[in-house]
Amino acid sequence: QVQLVESGGGLVQAGGSLRLSCAASGRSSATYTMGWFRQPPGLQREFVASISRSGRAPLYADSVKGRFAISRDNAKNTVYLQMNSLKPEDTAGYYCAAGGNPYPTSSKDAYNYWGQGTQVTVSS
DSSP states (O other), X not given: OEEEEEEOOEEEEXXXXXXXXXXXXXXXXXXXXXXXXXXOTTSOOEEEEEEOSSOOSOEEOTTTTTTEEEEEEGGGTEEEEEEOSOOGGGOEEEEEEEEOOSSOXXXXXXXXXXXXXXEEEEEO
């Protein structure tokens, strides 16, 4: 099993940047495909980005493509989400997830482990 802890959320003005981190403990996160999801207030959890074990060919939701970047440091058991040009509609709880799928995927069902989330609020 793996435990995931997110950090780096906060309040930022529109146009600003934040970098989220997801630290894994227990089994090495290097054996998992990792993903970021978000849940806006009153809405369902939605896919943001996913990265394979090797870090090649990450997958992004259309809404964040070109603004967000997912990366991983397997030596540190950490996955990152760099968020630039933030918009008020990016406001949400952001969740890190780990799954055994060999390729990046947007499907929530492919992820077995989830963190508790970190809140991102973007003011206009």
